[in-house]
Amino acid sequence: MRQWLQSQSPDVLLLQELKGPEFPALVFKDLGYESVAVTQKAYNGVAVLSKHPIETVNTTLAGDEEDSHARFLEVMIEGIRMVNIYLPNGNPIGSDKFLYKLAWMDRLLPQMNRWRNETTPTLVGGDFNVIPEDIDCHKPSAWMGDALFQPEPRARYRALLAMGYTDAFRSLHPGEPGKFTFWDYFRQAFEHNRGIRIDHFLLCPRVATRLQSCYIDLEPRRKEKPSDHTPIVVELR
DNA sequence: ATGTCGCCTCATAGGCGA
Numbered sequence: 001m002r003q004w005l006q007s008q009s010p011d012v013l014l015l016q017e018l019k020g021p022e023f024p025a026l027v028f029k030d031l032g033y034e035s036v037a038v039t040q041k042a043y044n045g046v047a048v049l050s051k052h053p054i055e056t057v058n059t060t061l062a063g064d065e066e067d068s069h070a071r072f073l074e075v076m077i078e079g080i081r082m083v084n085i086y087l088p089n090g091n092p093i094g095s096d097k098f099l100y101k102l103a104w105m106d107r108l109l110p111q112m113n114r115w116r117n118e119t120t121p122t123l124v125g126g127d128f129n130v131i132p133e134d135i136d137c138h139k140p141s142a143w144m145g146d147a148l149f150q151p152e153p154r155a156r157y158r159a160l161l162a163m164g165y166t167d168a169f170r171s172l173h174p175g176e177p178g179k180f181t182f183w184d185y186f187r188q189a190f191e192h193n194r195g196i197r198i199d200h201f202l203l204c205p206r207v208a209t210r211l212q213s214c215y216i217d218l219e220p221r222r223k224e225k226p227s228d229h230t231p232i233v234v235e236l237r
Numbered sequence: 238a239t240g241t242c243g244c245c246t247c248a249t250a251g252g253c254g255a
Contacts, residue, residue: 017255019244042244043254089255095253129255184255186240228242228255 004029004220004231011051014079016086016127017229018045018070037173038070039089045070046084046126057081071104080236081209086128090147100148101129105156109163115204118162123157123205124165127229129198130157132167135177136197148198166208168201168234169216181216182229190221201234211234 004042005013005028013033030048037047038059048054058074060067062112071086085108090101115122131149134140137218161167163169173179173200189195212235 019254091255182241185242189240223240 001033002027004217005033005049008217008227008231008233010233013049014082014084014195014229015047015049016045016084018047018109020045021101023047032216033223038073038075040070040146044088046073046080046183047083048077048084052078053105061085061104061107061235064103075118076224079121081120081122083124083126084117085124085128087127089129090132090150091148091155093145093147098150101154102152105153107236109156109159111144112160112165113163116165118190119206123200123201123207123234125232125234127132127197127198130154130159130200131196131198132157132200133169134236135175138178138192138194138196142174142194143196148196155214160202164205165202166205166211168203168208168211168214169188169197172211172214172217181218181232183221184228199229199232201232203234207236 018039019042021039021041023035023039025035026036032051033049034054035047035049036054036056039045055076057076061072066080074082075082087102088104090098112124129148130145130153131137132154137143180197181199183190183195214234217231217233220226
């Protein structure tokens with residue numbers, strides 16, 4: 001993490017699935033990064049790191065006062081609204097967790113539509129826990145029974161694109177198979193590139209016009225004791 | 238169905254979420 005920050009030196013980093021009660025802000029302060037985090041014990045958790053000043057706008061997704069999961073962080077950095085999300089996984093299908101995933105997306109959609117109708121440039125990034133299309137997984141049949149691949153969440157993801165948001169990676173790499181951001185730990189899934197593309201950047205039209213590049217950095221996933229995800233990087237002009 | 242992790246606790250094993 002420290003090594004990646006120092007070698008890549010991103011202006012901003014969005015983190016998800018922190019799984020801890022306290023975010024080690026001082027560690028990152030020493031590396032030159034301001035940070036804002038929303039955490040809870042054991043589960044979830046999101047943080048934004050930035051070399052530039054961060055203005056926190058919201059720490060919860062609108063639409064459900066009862067929802068206490070640490071999954072959402074909306075900030076302003078250098079005139080861009082940056083939204084970091086950790087969308088619910090939703091497994092198994094048919095469970096309360098699946099319904100929570102759909103309900104969460106049913107709150108995200110109108111919120112993103114409101115942003116879409118404002119002038120502030122907006123970028124929404126994070127772990128969407130949605131495999132958008134067949135091309136975004138190694139073998140569709142292997143994911144048929146998984147919440148990440150169900151018609152309902154995929155339709156909601158497509159609705160975001162229909163609103164005018166651009167899938168940064170896919171827009172620059174149309175039709176490229178085998179491009180994934182997550183591989184589970186089972187059966188050497190990474191070594192065989194049996195993965196899924198579930199970490200996304202969605203850009204409003206104004207930000208999309210500034211899209212320079214978007215790529216997946218595989219190196220961190222190759223290391224000892226890696227995360228099951230690997231970073232996706234977006235460069236804006 | 239299973240495989241593998243990491244975090245938590247009525248804790249050193251098992252449950253849970255991923």
